[in-house]
Amino acid sequence: MSAVITKGLTKRYGKKTAVDHIDLEINDGELFALLGVNGAGKTTTVRMLTCLSEPHEGEALVNGHSVLTEKDAVKAVVGISPQDTAVAEKLTVRENLELMAKVAGFSKEKIEEKVSEMIECFDMEEVEDSRAKTLSGGWKRKLSIAMALISEPKVLFLDEPTLGLDVLARRELWRAIEALKGRMTIVLTTHYMEEAEMLSDRIAIMVKGRIAALGTLAEIEAIAGKSGLEDSFIEIADRAKGGK
């Protein structure tokens, strides 16, 4: 079964087309990377798939539910960690997680169980009683992902999860994301080649709101006729822009 299907999904901001008729099919349990430079349309795509933005054209199904007509059903099965670490700054790590578990409608026992599970899963024991505003960037990202995960989503959207993190924090977060692989469908947006290369099962390269190439790393390299994701990405992006 496909976790996400988009057909001609389009979004415009004034005269600019941010996402231009994209067709995607993301498999259940897959870690799928949307790779592109800033402004390629990755975040807009995620926003439409999580019902945070209305498409102007096309349709998308998330876990079989339409983002146009079944918003509540879609929201019940997705989790999102937005680009900016969207946490309640004055709440502690534990309280942030409790908030999301309560909003998910869990019972008191389940809230306790899920919060403890998330704290353990992301090794946050040492900061669980610290207020979010006092956390480093890496901890905030971990918390942000844990907050998205606590509602037991079927599809998890991670929008630039390692943006602005130092190399150690990035590696640690990669390990955390890798540990989630196979447990749910993960859609990851990034402009870091190595991140897409390391983590994803399949990669879609977005250029100017369109899907310029889609496939496994080997397939992308074959499409580009280059070795390595970075060279392949540059080749495909140049072709899509009409540079070559």
Next chain:
Amino acid sequence: MKRAWAFAERNVKEVLRDPLSYIFCIGFPLVMLVIMTLVNQSIPKESGMTIFRIDRLSGGVAIFGQTFVMLFAALCVAGDRSGSFLVRMYATPMKSRDFVFGYIIPLLLIAVIQCAFTMAASLIISLITGVELSIAGLLIAIVVSLPSAVMFIGFGLLFGTLFNEKAAPGLCSIIISLGSFLGGIWFDPEMTGGVLLKICRCLPFIYSVKSVRSAIALNFGYEEFWLPLIVVIGSAIVISALGALAFRRRMRADLS
């Protein structure tokens, strides 16, 4: 409603963990009570000026304190809108009504606590100054001040929704000034009369002060208590509905 309560709980913690809440919502009204009582001591009795006497002052200061709850409501909403926290919450099954209740409930709770502090301090001051104050009247005043609190929170919700973190407090300052001067908190507009009194009567603030003062005095006459209270309840319904509507429209626009 479960989601609204969860969001309200978060907002209570956010407000209670901000030291400014204590300074403006509790400290400032208490300081004003003490200062104005000292001013009252300096006013010659022959002048017949009673506005700063604790039995009249407490109602005014209670409403004055609520204007700062409005400021906090505006800051809370505008602050959430400026970051991406609301984006995360929008992606959950929460509805606009959950957000609105989630903002109103904790601020209403803070307004009640603030009013209780003001009334308790008033009682102590009344014992010191020898002015008679009824405990029943003070307790009733806390309940009577609720519609007014809803009205000010509604203003805060409206400004916080329509304006950003920088503009919203500025607009709240205008309401704080209007409430203070045209609400009869620091002077009695009935004594001035004329255009000023007409302006005061066109705004809801004077009715808020009048209804709470009458409750403290256990004066439940139609002109003194019920009519002002009806006006305040009506204003609270209209302004909080406007705030809720504005938030709903803003949420829809954000999600379009």
